Amino acid sequence: MIIEITRSQELQFLFFLAPVLIGIQLSIYFYYQYFKLYDNDLYLNKILLSYGTFALCIIVATLLLQNARLFQSDPEIIRLISKIGWILMLLAPILFLIFITNKAFEEVLNIKICILVMVLNLIPLAFAILLYSTEAVVFRTSIVLMILSLLYIIYIQLNIIRKTKGVIKKRFTRFLIGEGIAISSLFFAYQVNIELFPTINEIIFYSGIIILTIGFLIIFVSLYNFPPFYEFQWRESLSKLYIINQKTNNCIYFCDFQKALKDENYFETSKQEDFQYITEDIFSEIITGVEMIIDNLTNTEEDKIIQIQQEESILFFDHGKQLPYISYILMVEKDLRSHYSFLRQIKTQFESFFEGVLENIINLEENPGKLFKSFDIVISQMIR
Amino acid sequence: MIKLINQLFPIADAIRFPLLIVEWVFSFIYFEFGLSFFLRYYKNRKKSKTYYDLAFASFFIGFALLWFFFIIADYYSSEVIRSPYLLWSSGSDRSLILSFADFSIMGGALMCLYFMEKMKIFFIKRYFFTLCFLISIGIYFVLYFFILDLPRALIYPFYAIFILFLFLYFIDVIKTVKKKRILLIGAFIFIMGVILLFTGFTLTTDDLVIMYGFNIRLLGSIIQLASILCLFIFFLKIPPFSEFDFDPYIEGIFLINKGGIALYHKSFVESEDGKSGHLFSSGITSVNIILNEIISSQKKGLSIIKKKGKILYLYSGSLTTGVLICNSERDHISSFLKEFILRVEDIYLNILVDFDGDISIFRPVENIIKEVFGL
Numbered sequence: 001m002i003i004e005i006t007r008s009q010e011l012q013f014l015f016f017l018a019p020v021l022i023g024i025q026l027s028i029y030f031y032y033q034y035f036k037l038y039d040n041d042l043y044l045n046k047i048l049l050s051y052g053t054f055a056l057c058i059i060v061a062t063l064l065l066q067n068a069r070l071f072q073s074d075p076e077i078i079r080l081i082s083k084i085g086w087i088l089m090l091l092a093p094i095l096f097l098i099f100i101t102n103k104a105f106e107e108v109l110n111i112k113i114c115i116l117v118m119v120l121n122l123i124p125l126a127f128a129i130l131l132y133s134t135e136a137v138v139f140r141t142s143i144v145l146m147i148l149s150l151l152y153i154i155y156i157q158l159n160i161i162r163k164t165k166g167v168i169k170k171r172f173t174r175f176l177i178g179e180g181i182a183i184s185s186l187f188f189a190y191q192v193n194i195e196l197f198p199t200i201n202e203i204i205f206y207s208g209i210i211i212l213t214i215g216f217l218i219i220f221v222s223l224y225n226f227p228p229f230y231e232f233q234w235r236e237s238l239s240k241l242y243i244i245n246q247k248t249n250n251c252i253y254f255c256d257f258q259k260a261l262k263d264e265n266y267f268e269t270s271k272q273e274d275f276q277y278i279t280e281d282i283f284s285e286i287i288t289g290v291e292m293i294i295d296n297l298t299n300t301e302e303d304k305i306i307q308i309q310q311e312e313s314i315l316f317f318d319h320g321k322q323l324p325y326i327s328y329i330l331m332v333e334k335d336l337r338s339h340y341s342f343l344r345q346i347k348t349q350f351e352s353f354f355e356g357v358l359e360n361i362i363n364l365e366e367n368p369g370k371l372f373k374s375f376d377i378v379i380s381q382m383i384r
Numbered sequence: 385m386i387k388l389i390n391q392l393f394p395i396a397d398a399i400r401f402p403l404l405i406v407e408w409v410f411s412f413i414y415f416e417f418g419l420s421f422f423l424r425y426y427k428n429r430k431k432s433k434t435y436y437d438l439a440f441a442s443f444f445i446g447f448a449l450l451w452f453f454f455i456i457a458d459y460y461s462s463e464v465i466r467s468p469y470l471l472w473s474s475g476s477d478r479s480l481i482l483s484f485a486d487f488s489i490m491g492g493a494l495m496c497l498y499f500m501e502k503m504k505i506f507f508i509k510r511y512f513f514t515l516c517f518l519i520s521i522g523i524y525f526v527l528y529f530f531i532l533d534l535p536r537a538l539i540y541p542f543y544a545i546f547i548l549f550l551f552l553y554f555i556d557v558i559k560t561v562k563k564k565r566i567l568l569i570g571a572f573i574f575i576m577g578v579i580l581l582f583t584g585f586t587l588t589t590d591d592l593v594i595m596y597g598f599n600i601r602l603l604g605s606i607i608q609l610a611s612i613l614c615l616f617i618f619f620l621k622i623p624p625f626s627e628f629d630f631d632p633y634i635e636g637i638f639l640i641n642k643g644g645i646a647l648y649h650k651s652f653v654e655s656e657d658g659k660s661g662h663l664f665s666s667g668i669t670s671v672n673i674i675l676n677e678i679i680s681s682q683k684k685g686l687s688i689i690k691k692k693g694k695i696l697y698l699y700s701g702s703l704t705t706g707v708l709i710c711n712s713e714r715d716h717i718s719s720f721l722k723e724f725i726l727r728v729e730d731i732y733l734n735i736l737v738d739f740d741g742d743i744s745i746f747r748p749v750e751n752i753i754k755e756v757f758g759l
Contacts, residue, residue, distance in 0.1 A: 005401055010401065010404070013405075014404070014405075014408050017405070017408060017409065017412070018412055021409060021412050021413060021416075022416070025413075025416070220416075220419075221423060286674055289674070290671050290674055290675065293667050293670065293671050294671065294689060294691065294696070296667070297663075297664050297667045297668060298691065298694045298696070298709065300691055300692075300693065300694050303691045303692040303693060303694070304691065304692075305689060305690065305691050306690040306691060306692065307688065307689070307690040308675060308687065308688070308689050308690070309686070309687060309688035309689075309690075310675060310676070310685070310686075310687050311684075311685035311686060311687075
């Protein structure tokens with residue numbers, strides 16, 4: 001049956017289309033990113049599938065519910081469309097969690113809690129499927145159980161933020177803020193759907209739409225050029241750290257991360273003289289030499305080298321704030337943005353740990369390696 | 385005095401709702417395109433010296449605003465002519481909103497031309513198109529103060545200038561990307577998208593709607609929606625063409641053999657210290673050997689040395705090493721460097737294997753540089 005569309009309905013639908021369009025594009029973007037990174041064989045990228053499916057289910061669900069509310073007059077069709085809409089809405093958090101309930105994500109979630117939350121979310125879903133109408137009080141009350149899943153999804157993302165560094169951390173935080181705002185609009189959608197306050201239903205509707213659009217826009221901005229999720233594995237990609245005094249060409253601190261990450265007692269058992277192959281001091285001299293050659297060849301003595309990238313390894317460089325002749329060199333396997341901030345953090349920690357005495361002890365004639373070895377405590381905390 | 389003409393607007397046909405949805409959808413998506421370009425420019429503004437993203441952002445935001453005003457004018461504004469009307473002797477709400485639409489696209493197109501021409505001379509002299517467009521806007525603006533409902537024919541000079549500019553821009557794009565097949569396909573998709581956009585837009589003009597009814601407008605709107613698909617694929621899959629314009633970024637190029645002898649070198653900037661190519665090549669070869677040793681890396685492949693404002697790209701083939709000195713980071717340049725080295729090694733294989741010290745034979749390498757890097 002074709003019903004006449006009023007101006008008010010038309011405008012409500014137009015405004016509603018804005019977040020729907022952003023949501024659909026976000027979903028496509030997540031799926032696209034997932035398939036683009038598929039060859040990397042990184043299980044962590046499954047979270048892209050989770051986000052894509054979650055966004056798609058929520059958007060299609062709200063689209064169906066709005067269609068039923070604005071354009072349908074046949075009660076049977078309204079009941080059917082609403083039912084499908086609610087089923088999709090309740091499926092969204094379950095599907096989100098299904099993709100990531102795996103040991104690979106154990107750092108950020110608890111598998112048992114995940115399963116429990118999903119089972120609880122199945123209760124309103126079962127009601128939506130089995131009951132004749134979604135108007136039933138028992139169904140409406142059971143929706144509260146869905147909130148648990150949403151809260152747990154937010155908790156997982158808080159953990160992700162905790163595990164990342166620098167720019168990536170900022171991007172995830174922005175993403176979570178956007179997501180939180182968008183999810184809060186579901187509360188408005190619920191109010192509009194059950195028509196709790198019929199007189200101000202339109203105001204609630206527009207407020208919800210504005211909030212949803214703002215949330216999606218924040219996600220949209222935070223997702224621009226989003227890094228792949230292997231940033232989580234920045235620790236595994238760490239290789240070695242050298243802190244060099246370029247005045248004396250001595251390596252004043254060294255850490256082999258590969259060993260430190262494998263062996264819990266690494267910092268207690270390792271000694272300054274244990275390091276094999278190219279010793280730290282030779283390395284220091286070579287690096288200082290390379291820096292001098294490059295400075296001279298490119299005629300840029302004032303600017304220091306930031307990065308040297310070879311096929312299999314990358315060297316990140318940073319230089320002391322207080323003492324510019326102290327070079328901090330981080331050797332890694334992958335070019336991840338988290339490494340930049342990790343190295344910057346090492347520099348800040350090193351300078352504050354030895355604050356006041358750094359200049360005096362660094363210029364001691366004998367290699368003060370043993371003294372700087374106490375920095376192990378800080379490094380071990382940073383990589384745990 | 386109140387007068388009614390045509391009575392086509394606000395659209396009240398059965399086609400109103402589907403037409404409105406289609407037009408709203410593509411206006412919104414074009415607005416997002418503009419926003420994405422602006423974000424891209426904002427994020428890369430320190431790294432990249434190009435304004436292409438800002439140019440596209442201006443055009444798409446201007447185009448989206450044009451359609452937002454069209455929607456208000458054609459669906460929600462009255463066509464009843466009043467006289468006097470605000471500043472003018474006569475006019476209607478619809479013509480006022482339509483004039484805002486015209487100014488939106490004029491502003492967007494003007495900014496687009498300005499940022500494009502800031503980067504490159506497309507015709508006769510820098511800012512030629514911007515100046516022509518600005519003069520046309522000036523004339524239009526003066527007339528606008530006398531007549532609100534200006535004849536649509538006055539918009540045609542803007543079309544002509546912009547289409548001529550696009551034509552020259554497309555030629556430039558094709559020249560830049562002709563060596564890379566994937567980019568050529570990208571350029572084709574992009575040009576296709578822009579042509580669809582303009583064709584669709586033309587079909588939605590009032591003159592055609594008066595002649596053929598709203599069905600032609602729906603067709604035009606659907607074509608504009610389809611153009612989004614082309615542009616979407618293009619923006620998602622293909623890196624920006626500006627990434628392949630290496631001219632402003634490469635400062636020098638070196639071809640070095642495994643013994644550290646500079647077989648060929650060319651500088652694109654004036655050197656202040658007069659360091660010889662041989663000194664540079666020996667130094668860089670030593671650095672490369674040292675780095676391979678200390679990082680325990682392969683003897684072949686890519687190395688990048690980054691300094692503030694100076695990036696060295698080194699690609700070691702089996703017989704030679706290519707070095708590019710750039711003033712900023714370029715994402716795709718290393719694949720071009722690799723292609724350059726492989727091509728040189730293919731051509732000069734016998735010479736390199738049994739090198740007698742005569743480097744004059746490597747002079748034609750200049751043509752390979754032109755072919756690969758377009759320099």
